[in-house]
Amino acid sequence: MINQYPLWKYLLLALIVLTAATYALPNLYGEDPAVQISLVERGSVPADTRERVVTLLQQKEIPFKSVEVEGEQLLVRFNTTEEQLMGMEWIRQALGDSFITALNLAQTTPEWLRGMGGEPMYLGLDLRGGVHFLMEVDMDAAITKAEERYVSDLRVVLRKEKIRYKKIGRGEEKGVALEFDGEKSRTVAAERIKQEYPRLLISEFERKGMQVLQLDISEKEIDETRKFALQQNITTLRNRVNELGVAEPVIQQQGKSRIVVQLPGVQDTARAKEILGATATLEFRLVAEGHDPYEALSQGRTPGGSLLYKERDGSPVLLKRRVMLTGESVIDASSGIEQQSGSAAVFITLDGKGARRMSNGTRDNIGKRMAVVFIETKIETEQRGGEAVRVRKTHQEVINVAVIRDQLGKRFQVTGLDSTEEARDLALLLRAGALAVPMEIVEERTVGPSLGQDNIDKGFLSVVIGFMLVLIFMVLYYKTFGLVANVALSLNLVLIVALLSLIQATLTLPGIAGIVLTVGMAVDANVLIFERIREELRSGNSPQASIHAGYDKAFSTIMDANVTTLIAAVVLFAFGTGPIKGFAVTLSLGIMTSMFTAIMGTRAIINLIYGGRSVKALSI
Amino acid sequence: MEIIKQGMKLDFMGKRKLATLISAVLIVISLFSLMTLKLNPGIDFTGGTLIEVGYSAPAELSRVRSALEQAGFGEAIVQHFGTAQDVLIRLAPREGLKAAELSSEVLKTLQTTGEVSMRRVEFVGPQVGDELAEDGGLAVLFSLFAILIYVALRFEYRFSVGAVAALVHDVILTLGIFSLLQIEFDLTVLAAILAVIGYSLNDTIVVFDRIRENFRKLRKGTPVEVINFSLNQTLSRTLMTSVTTLIVLLALFFLGGEIIHGFALALIIGVVVGTYSSIYVASSTTLALGISKEDLMPPQKEGAEQPDSVV
Numbered sequence: 001m002i003n004q005y006p007l008w009k010y011l012l013l014a015l016i017v018l019t020a021a022t023y024a025l026p027n028l029y030g031e032d033p034a035v036q037i038s039l040v041e042r043g044s045v046p047a048d049t050r051e052r053v054v055t056l057l058q059q060k061e062i063p064f065k066s067v068e069v070e071g072e073q074l075l076v077r078f079n080t081t082e083e084q085l086m087g088m089e090w091i092r093q094a095l096g097d098s099f100i101t102a103l104n105l106a107q108t109t110p111e112w113l114r115g116m117g118g119e120p121m122y123l124g125l126d127l128r129g130g131v132h133f134l135m136e137v138d139m140d141a142a143i144t145k146a147e148e149r150y151v152s153d154l155r156v157v158l159r160k161e162k163i164r165y166k167k168i169g170r171g172e173e174k175g176v177a178l179e180f181d182g183e184k185s186r187t188v189a190a191e192r193i194k195q196e197y198p199r200l201l202i203s204e205f206e207r208k209g210m211q212v213l214q215l216d217i218s219e220k221e222i223d224e225t226r227k228f229a230l231q232q233n234i235t236t237l238r239n240r241v242n243e244l245g246v247a248e249p250v251i252q253q254q255g256k257s258r259i260v261v262q263l264p265g266v267q268d269t270a271r272a273k274e275i276l277g278a279t280a281t282l283e284f285r286l287v288a289e290g291h292d293p294y295e296a297l298s299q300g301r302t303p304g305g306s307l308l309y310k311e312r313d314g315s316p317v318l319l320k321r322r323v324m325l326t327g328e329s330v331i332d333a334s335s336g337i338e339q340q341s342g343s344a345a346v347f348i349t350l351d352g353k354g355a356r357r358m359s360n361g362t363r364d365n366i367g368k369r370m371a372v373v374f375i376e377t378k379i380e381t382e383q384r385g386g387e388a389v390r391v392r393k394t395h396q397e398v399i400n401v402a403v404i405r406d407q408l409g410k411r412f413q414v415t416g417l418d419s420t421e422e423a424r425d426l427a428l429l430l431r432a433g434a435l436a437v438p439m440e441i442v443e444e445r446t447v448g449p450s451l452g453q454d455n456i457d458k459g460f461l462s463v464v465i466g467f468m469l470v471l472i473f474m475v476l477y478y479k480t481f482g483l484v485a486n487v488a489l490s491l492n493l494v495l496i497v498a499l500l501s502l503i504q505a506t507l508t509l510p511g512i513a514g515i516v517l518t519v520g521m522a523v524d525a526n527v528l529i530f531e532r533i534r535e536e537l538r539s540g541n542s543p544q545a546s547i548h549a550g551y552d553k554a555f556s557t558i559m560d561a562n563v564t565t566l567i568a569a570v571v572l573f574a575f576g577t578g579p580i581k582g583f584a585v586t587l588s589l590g591i592m593t594s595m596f597t598a599i600m601g602t603r604a605i606i607n608l609i610y611g612g613r614s615v616k617a618l619s620i
Numbered sequence: 621m622e623i624i625k626q627g628m629k630l631d632f633m634g635k636r637k638l639a640t641l642i643s644a645v646l647i648v649i650s651l652f653s654l655m656t657l658k659l660n661p662g663i664d665f666t667g668g669t670l671i672e673v674g675y676s677a678p679a680e681l682s683r684v685r686s687a688l689e690q691a692g693f694g695e696a697i698v699q700h701f702g703t704a705q706d707v708l709i710r711l712a713p714r715e716g717l718k719a720a721e722l723s724s725e726v727l728k729t730l731q732t733t734g735e736v737s738m739r740r741v742e743f744v745g746p747q748v749g750d751e752l753a754e755d756g757g758l759a760v761l762f763s764l765f766a767i768l769i770y771v772a773l774r775f776e777y778r779f780s781v782g783a784v785a786a787l788v789h790d791v792i793l794t795l796g797i798f799s800l801l802q803i804e805f806d807l808t809v810l811a812a813i814l815a816v817i818g819y820s821l822n823d824t825i826v827v828f829d830r831i832r833e834n835f836r837k838l839r840k841g842t843p844v845e846v847i848n849f850s851l852n853q854t855l856s857r858t859l860m861t862s863v864t865t866l867i868v869l870l871a872l873f874f875l876g877g878e879i880i881h882g883f884a885l886a887l888i889i890g891v892v893v894g895t896y897s898s899i900y901v902a903s904s905t906t907l908a909l910g911i912s913k914e915d916l917m918p919p920q921k922e923g924a925e926q927p928d929s930v931v
Contacts, residue, residue, distance in 0.1 A: 134748065466871030531857045561823075561829075
């Protein structure tokens with residue numbers, strides 16, 4: 001029988017419509033301004049936290065909607081943003097540093113819907129407001145650091161083996177260069193280094209009468225160093241973002257040397273930049289005992305093997321040139337109270353390699369002093385003659401000098417600090433110091449909350465108006481068939497929203513534009529079909545045959561037309577970043593859903609209306 | 621309701637010489653403008669800083685300018701954005717000052733000029749700008765190439781060339797208008813250009829599909845007649861789809877807000893140009909390349925037709 005769908009097709013359609021409607025539903029529920037409370041150390045918030053927060057808010061007479069434990073966190077919902085901000089301030093003060101408090105928008109989707117995985121669309125930063133940073137890790141610095149580490153290690157090896165060398169340092173262009181008086185010592189050194197560091201590429205040659213041993217880091221190791229530097233920076237950024245208190249931060253690798261940081265809802269970008277941007281590293285060095293730093297300062301000359309530093313109060317201190325340990329080895333640092341003396345202390349944990357070096361370095365130096373040097377590195381882009389030049393600026397400072405009491409290992413503590421405040425600062429600096437390689441912000445996009453809301457409103461308005469106009473136009477032009485197309489068009493919109501919610505793709509303003517464009521183009525398939533049906537009718541075919549032929553003949557055209565557009569959308573997705581990707585996603589989804597609704601959806605309704613009975617004329 | 625009267629026979633191909641001339645002139649103007657005036661690239665491509673702020677009352681630009689000048693931002697471009705309360709400030713990459721900190725400095729300065737709130741800050745480093753421009757160009761080339769291949773496989777190479785000719789025509793004209801009017805060209809406009817490629821192609825394919833069908837179906841008729849007949853048949857659909865798309869685009873242009881303006885405009889231009897090009901550029905190029913009935917017949921078994929062919 002012509003123009004009739006089997007029952008299973010109707011059932012399938014009904015099922016799809018129902019599913020789509022269910023998953024699109026969460027978008028109709030609003031969001032509450034909320035404060036999210038969690039522990040700095042992972043784990044559930046203590047049971048009494050809820051009680052504390054409730055009492056506090058009642059005491060301060062800040063109205064709130066609810067305070068609930070959600071997973072490991074505590075979520076405080078408010079009615080307005082002002083109450084949320086006030087509440088946040090009080091809660092932060094009352095709970096103290098061991099908690100992370102963050103502003104958030106909490107969805108009000110009912111429990112049963114969330115249980116099924118129903119969530120509203122994930123709004124991009126241009127719609128919800130927030131900061132987007134693209135940070136570039138200075139990979140050259142990562143390699144330089146690796147080379148400097150080798151220089152320092154090799155010094156120890158050569159001294160232990162009693163091999164005499166003239167000079168050691170980083171090579172002219174890359175790698176490490178050693179200079180020897182004679183060929184013999186160079187050969188011995190090369191032998192030894194080959195055993196100790198089999199991964200280094202060794203070459204021997206003569207330059208200006210000196211026997212040179214050039215050591216290069218292999219491509220593979222450079223690659224690993226880069227990957228490690230990136231990974232380490234991502235980890236550190238995560239910790240720093242936690243300190244900022246952001247509800248749903250995104251920290252992701254992009255490409256080989258870049259990191260994307262997205263902080264929804266953050267308004268104080270200056271503070272965010274300060275915390276994210278300044279990069280610091282640490283060095284542990286022994287104090288060069290037996291020399292007078294003031295004398296070195298006044299004479300402008302330092303005794304051999306030592307360097308002059310300044311402490312935070314400005315007084316000079318002489319430290320040994322050799323670095324005992326760098327901040328890279330620090331896994332963790334926390335402040336606390338030392339059990340025995342009851343004074344403030346910082347507890348430091350090192351990784352295995354660092355622990356060995358620390359243990360060796362302190363074994364023979366008990367009773368001597370060790371200094372922690374904090375090195376802040378900023379990369380600044382300057383314009384020089386029209387070209388962007390990256391300049392590195394370093395600031396070095398001794399943040400702590402302490403007497404070594406014992407041979408130190410994996411875990412040790414630094415005591416002798418003035419106050420718990422100082423201990424906390426030092427721990428923070430140490431943790432920050434673990435960020436080994438400097439980064440620079442190369443792209444920033446910040447959207448304030450008012451603009452975000454504006455964008456949502458305007459985007460929504462243009463979708464609604466455009467949509468309505470198209471609906472009216474279609475009914476005027478195609479009558480009953482136009483109405484059917486309109487049903488399909490509405491269903492198409494529901495499907496897009498449901499899919500976007502399901503896959504939690506980021507909806508951006510260009511994404512909304514993509515939806516708008518889809519609405520315009522989605523009718524194309526129906527126009528093609530309906531025009532075909534009209535043609536068939538004109539050539540004198542029966543209504544039923546015309547419907548059948550119309551759908552049939554239009555199909556391959558619709559396919560071809562949409563596949564080519566899909567190609568453009570896919571290319572857009574592959575090359576685009578951020579907002580462009582959002583546009584590509586909604587456009588591709590829209591093309592696919594519109595094909596489904598415009599072909600199967602309308603056919604089903606047309607079949608219901610006209611199918612299986614004798615029809616004299618079509619309302620088209 | 622019908623826009624196109626039944627059995628309308630417009631002689632599209634008869635006017636193809638004139639249309640080619642018009643297209644040629646427009647392309648020359650566009651290219652000339654692109655070479656002399658160039659595009660007005662946004663900070664996405666040049667690098668730099670863009671700050672949008674909202675004042676609680678209509679803002680006087682001269683006051684904003686002088687405040688910025690005093691703070692050492694004399695080269696800042698200050699303009700209203702959408703409403704009199706919204707102000708947009710653009711800064712080129714600067715010497716000496718760390719670019720990422722620039723926005724904080726400017727915002728601090730603006731606090732002295734009235735009650736002001738930050739609405740948007742965009743900073744793009746010079747390296748990133750270059751990359752975005754490069755990626756954008758590659759995206760356009762790649763999509764054109766992918767489409768060329770798809771159409772060649774689905775239809776025939778002449779159609780493929782015709783389709784891509786129409787797309788190149790659309791892209792150049794749209795860029796040309798952006799260049800002539802010096803409208804800012806940013807990432808979203810680039811996305812719109814790619815969407816135009818998709819849209820215009822959609823249009824072209826529908827026309828080609830009908831031409832192919834008619835070449836196979838109609839026993840007689842010169843290629844010009846067949847193409848004319850096909851264009852008339854698809855005309856009402858072509859206009860219909862353009863109109864609905866334009867309706868939503870106009871809604872987007874007028875209601876979508878300032879940020880989406882360039883995007884909507886590029887698409888509006890693209891849709892108008894794309895509709896024209898699928899009729900004239902795509903079809904006449906295919907015709908000029910000598911498309912004929914034989915090229916489009918479904919492939920027949922070899923040997924059956926030419927039993928005497930010399931091997």
